[in-house]
Amino acid sequence: MSAPQRTGSAAVWRRIYALVLRHMYLLRSSGPRVLELMYWPTVQMVLWGFITLFLVKQSSWLAQASGVLISGVLLWDVLFRGQLGVSLVFMEEMWSRNLGHLFVSPLRPIELVAALLVMSLIRTLIGVGGAALIAIPLFHFSIFTLGLPLLAFFINLIVMGWAIGLLVSGIVLRYGLGAESMAWVAIFAVQPISGVYYPIEVLPSWLQAVAYALPASYVFEGMRAVLFEHVFRADLLLWAAALNVVYLAAGVAAFVAFFNIARTRGQLLQVGE
């Protein structure tokens, strides 16, 4: 008989926790890794902070809500770090040639997905949270003054990041680590049409239609509504949430589909650095 093992939902949570623990051990073992999580969000925040200091004297639009650019960059980083968190944690398993062991254990792909999302949340909170805190003394701007809407913005952006992160992870599993640069560049394809730093209305009308197929566009429009008009646009958030349900379902489905292709093509034992 095998060693006594937990079964049922307790075992499911335990397996998810096991993978989270594996990546927390990795994170805890390396101070530079934690600093690296905060490095780019902080650099971006500082850059846009100084641009704000300059432009606020030149632009009446910006003068109405001087925190709009810093809020934009921090919230954009929630999306970017959310996606990167999923993709990098998954690629860590590929780099360490550990997928074979993982998938001969009782771990199911959907449990791996759950662990990736938890780790992405932790990494995003460390990275963007650190930058947001630094912005307070540096630019006298606290994104937390957005209040509860900030939580809604955060959730919608990270969920969109997860969806894209799962798609990218699936592509890397299918096409190998040669495709790993996708993790860093893929999301920037949507940045120009997400309205991070400017309203969607500045886009050509045909591109506005594309923009409104992205949950992020509604979030950034909603952010500007709070900052400029002091209004929380629930309709925009509902659109973002509805689209995110579709995006996340598609991301999970794509990851599972690529996983099954990898099982057919024998890629789970062959991946590595």
Add this chain to the structure above:
Amino acid sequence: MSQAVVRVVNVTKRFGDLVAVDGISFDILPGSTTALLGGNGAGKTTTLSMLLGLLLPTSGAISVFGVDMLRDRYRVLGRMNFSSPYVELPRRLTVRQNLEVYARLYGLVDIRRRIEEVGRELEIEGLMHRPYGQLSAGQKTRVALAKALLNEPELLLLDEPTASLDPDTADYVRGMLESYRRRSHATMLLASHNMSEVERLCDNVLMLRAGRLVDRGTPEALLKRYGRQNMEEVFIDIARERRLELALDRKQANP
């Protein structure tokens, strides 16, 4: 006859035009240790991967403990385990952290006790706080085996368990596997290129060549059939496609 622990029925695996495994069928009985032998590219790792559910066959059926591995593998994965020098554990995690993670993945109840037990059995207690990536090949093999034994598997699949080990460490690992089988009555399937290992550990041999199962039997029966003194000579005969008839002729000429 006992119900087979592993049943493989007419399994084929194609990668495009390449037929990696070609219509193989075999049973593995409870408590036996079976060697999967064949030259490079014969289909050993492909077969092991399909048994583990890491690779889907193009056609055929695989059952483990009576469970269809293509549809229901999660029902039996907790009763199996696997070790291979070609699949690593996370290098930056310590040995203890790795074992703890895998103990949780297998849902073990008393994790600390079990890690201490496998640590003693594999003599890796002194390595527990060292990162896996800093270990020697022999130490890594012992840690990988510890991971493979964590859940006390009833079916243990091993891909070249002593590859790249010095003779002393290889002998230690073989002794460890013998001891585990005696104690647990586990069933083992190992792919190996080491024929003395096969003679020592295995009571059944499956010979693969170009994806086909070309012969099978106990080591003693194969030695007799090919008229050879050791399994290495039998392996070469089969790998070089020497016909069984010629081997028999040779035996008749030199009785």
